[in-house]
Amino acid sequence: MHRAPSGVKVLVLALVTAAVLIARDPLVSAGVVVLVFCTALVARIPLLMLLVLLRRLWLVLAVLAILQLILNDPATGTEVLSRILTCLMAAQLLLLTTAPVELVGVLRRILAPLRLLGIRPGRIALAALIMLRSIPYLADSFHLGAQQARARGLERDLRARTVPLLLGAVDHARNTGRALNARGIDEA
Amino acid sequence: MSQSSSETSHIAEGTRRTRGLNPAQDIALIGVFAALIAVLAFAPPIPIGNFGVPITLQTMGIALAGLVLGPWRGAAAAALYVVLGLLGLPIFAGFVGGFGVLAGPSAGYLLAWPLTALVTGFIARIVLRRGSVRWRVPLLFVAAIAGSILVTHPAGIVGMSINLEVSLREAFFFDIVFWPGDVIKSLVAAGAAALVHRSAPWILARG
Numbered sequence: 001m002h003r004a005p006s007g008v009k010v011l012v013l014a015l016v017t018a019a020v021l022i023a024r025d026p027l028v029s030a031g032v033v034v035l036v037f038c039t040a041l042v043a044r045i046p047l048l049m050l051l052v053l054l055r056r057l058w059l060v061l062a063v064l065a066i067l068q069l070i071l072n073d074p075a076t077g078t079e080v081l082s083r084i085l086t087c088l089m090a091a092q093l094l095l096l097t098t099a100p101v102e103l104v105g106v107l108r109r110i111l112a113p114l115r116l117l118g119i120r121p122g123r124i125a126l127a128a129l130i131m132l133r134s135i136p137y138l139a140d141s142f143h144l145g146a147q148q149a150r151a152r153g154l155e156r157d158l159r160a161r162t163v164p165l166l167l168g169a170v171d172h173a174r175n176t177g178r179a180l181n182a183r184g185i186d187e188a
Numbered sequence: 189m190s191q192s193s194s195e196t197s198h199i200a201e202g203t204r205r206t207r208g209l210n211p212a213q214d215i216a217l218i219g220v221f222a223a224l225i226a227v228l229a230f231a232p233p234i235p236i237g238n239f240g241v242p243i244t245l246q247t248m249g250i251a252l253a254g255l256v257l258g259p260w261r262g263a264a265a266a267a268l269y270v271v272l273g274l275l276g277l278p279i280f281a282g283f284v285g286g287f288g289v290l291a292g293p294s295a296g297y298l299l300a301w302p303l304t305a306l307v308t309g310f311i312a313r314i315v316l317r318r319g320s321v322r323w324r325v326p327l328l329f330v331a332a333i334a335g336s337i338l339v340t341h342p343a344g345i346v347g348m349s350i351n352l353e354v355s356l357r358e359a360f361f362f363d364i365v366f367w368p369g370d371v372i373k374s375l376v377a378a379g380a381a382a383l384v385h386r387s388a389p390w391i392l393a394r395g
Contacts, residue, residue, distance in 0.1 A: 010275055010276060013276070013286060013287055013288075014287050017286075017287040017288060017290060017291065018287075020291065021290065021291055053284070056284075057284070060293075064293065064352070067352070067354075067362070068352070068353075071354050071358055072353055072354070076353050079353075080351070080352055080353055083291050083351075084288075084291045084292050084293075084351070086288075086291075087286075087287065087288030087289075087290065087291035087292070088284060088286075088288040088289070088291070088292070089288070090286070090288055091276060091284065091285060091286020091287060091288030091289070092284075092286070092288075094276045094286055095276050095277075095278055095285060095286060098276060100277055103272065103275050103276055103277055104272075106275060107271065107272065107275060123211065123215055124268070126215050126219070127215045127216075127218045127219040127222070127264070127268055128219065128222075128268060128272060129219070130215065130216055130218075130219025130220060130223075131219040131220070131222040131223045131226070131268060131269075131272070132223075132277075133219075133223075134219060134220045134223035134224075135223045135226055135227060135279075137223075138220075138223050138224055138227040139227050139230065142227050142228075142231065158372065158373070158376045159376050159379060159380065162228075162245070162248065162376060162380060163379075163380050163383065165224070165227070165228075166224070166252060166256075166380050166381075166383075166384060167383070167384065167387070169220050169221065169223075169224045170220075170256070170384055170388050170391065172220050173213075173216045173217045173219075173220035173221070174213075174216075174388070174390070176216035176219070176220060177210070177212050177213030177214075177215075177216035177217065178213075180212035180213075180215065180216060181210065181212050181213070185212060
């Protein structure tokens with residue numbers, strides 16, 4: 001599973017998701033969940049890593065379950081919840097077995113036909129890689145900004161917590177752009 | 189009047205020229221702002237104000253992309269974020285990703301975001317080029333809230349109604365929960381964006 005071509009994995013995931021969304025049948029959803037678990041076992045991924053999803057999203061799922069009980073009959077509610085959970089589980093499996101950079105490669109291949117329209121897929125892939133690279137940097141910056149806001153007693157002030165992040169992001173983009181220019185990478 | 193219009197056309201001309209000369213800077217801005225949207229989506233809900241109502245920041249990143257980068261680059265940043273998330277990067281709120289989110293309640297909101305950034309960006313560009321500096325913050329607020337009301341919320345309501353099997357009316361009532369937070373986020377985003385355009389005019393020059 002880890003070694004399977006990432007393009008194939010993305011395609012399969014898309015098809016499975018489409019099938020679950022169109023079928024709208026708890027039996028189909030349950031079948032897909034079993035399939036996902038079997039694949040995970042074959043790929044030697046601990047099932048716990050799939051079920052972590054439940055812990056992370058339990059609040060959303062609980063709210064949805066209550067709303068469904070109020071607004072719809074239990075059967076529809078089961079169907080809605082099973083559909084959402086199944087699709088998220090299948091997506092989680094892809095996530096656990098694929099490196100982010102591979103996904104950028106997939107994006108590039110999907111976008112290759114855009115070349116005919118005069119858009120360069122290489123540039124989009126470059127933007128995607130810059131995005132991946134920037135996430136840890138900006139996450140640190142956001143965390144730091146939150147600490148500074150707390151130190152000033154402004155932890156409830158949205159502006160104090162987001163403006164430093166935004167200015168840091170603009171600065172980072174400026175430096176990245178200069179670095180790309182300096183290396184002549186604007187013709188990707 | 190004629191002078192101002194010639195000025196605008198001059199700016200537009202300069203825009204095209206600089207953009208042709210420096211696509212690397214645009215690529216960097218698009219990539220970094222897509223990352224900014226992701227980081228804001230990760231942030232746990234922040235209690236705001238005296239009542240401590242928790243607010244999630246995802247949509248603020250979208251508004252900021254439109255307000256700061258303008259329509260095309262803003263929409264590109266939002267689209268990059270949504271497409272990579274759908275392909276499977278865990279960059280949506282709650283660290284989920286993949287086509288699976290299309291089954292969830294937020295599918296409509298997610299798919300609408302590139303268009304939201306486009307609408308917000310167009311209004312913001314007009315405001316920044318024509319509007320007086322004094323009215324900048326309120327008008328940028330209008331741009332942010334317009335994108336949200338015209339695009340994000342209708343799409344989100346339709347998405348919830350389809351995925352949760354509820355009527356549009358019921359979905360509309362779920363949606364109302366997000367309105368107060370939206371107003372606050374748009375206000376802060378407008379102020380922050382005005383600050384950026386003042387301190388980093390090089391972005392505007394190509395906006």
